[in-house]
Amino acid sequence: MAGLKNLKKQRRIQIVAIAAVALVIATGLIGYAMRDGINFFRAPSQVVSDPPRAGEVFRLGGLVEEGTLVRGEGTHVTFVVTDGANTVPVRYEGILPDLFGENQGMIGTGSLSDGTFVATEILAKHDESYMPKELTDALKEAGVFEGEMPADAPQGEGL
Known part of the structure; x- marks a missing residue:
């Protein structure tokens, strides 16, 4: 037993x-x-001061700098993203969101290649009052964004 x-x-x-x-x-x-599925948001100043490792996929966010949006042949687009302190050139092949434009907030997913952010996806704010909290915080830190989000503005973690 x-x-x-x-x-x-x-x-x-x-x-x-x-x-x-x-x-x-x-x-x-x-x-x-x-x-590789975890994409961290970075502002242009963070990308310039601490460049990502080669091939690292991350999210870049900021404002599309005025006068830099160039639409090439087909769906090829180049522009510059800024947080007020630094800028990062962006190259994208694809259809941009309808609300995408200069002096508008955007977040792109992609990787850095020879100093240019090569985006595989571009997201733009979905209405005039929306901006992701992380992008607002980064722009406030750089001194570009002033004020508060409107009380009725949609809130979220990202686009």
């Missing part, structure tokens, strides 16, 4: 150990799969 109890106890310990190992492996695989 004592041998049967020890066998059951040993079996439970094995099951718990296997479950713990499986949990650690699953957590590691999830972290590995998400490493």
Whole structure:
């Protein structure tokens, strides 16, 4: 009888150990799969002072500098994003959102290549009163954005 109890106890310990190992492996695989899926927002000043590593995908946000929007052949577009202190040139191939324009807030997803942000996705604010909190904070820090968001303005973590 004592041998049967020890066998059951040993079996439970094995099951718990296997479950713990499986949990650690699953957590590691999830972290590995998400490493490129997490895109952190950066303002132009952050990109200039601390450039991202080669091939790193991140989000760049700021205002489209006036006079820099150039529409090329087809859907090729170049412009400059600023936070008031620094600027980053942007290249994009695709259709821009309807509300995209100069002196408007934007956030783009992409990577830095030879000093130019190559965007794979461009988002623009969806109405005149909306600006993501993180973009507002970055522009306030650079001294470009003054005032407060209107009380009825849509709030959110991003575009």
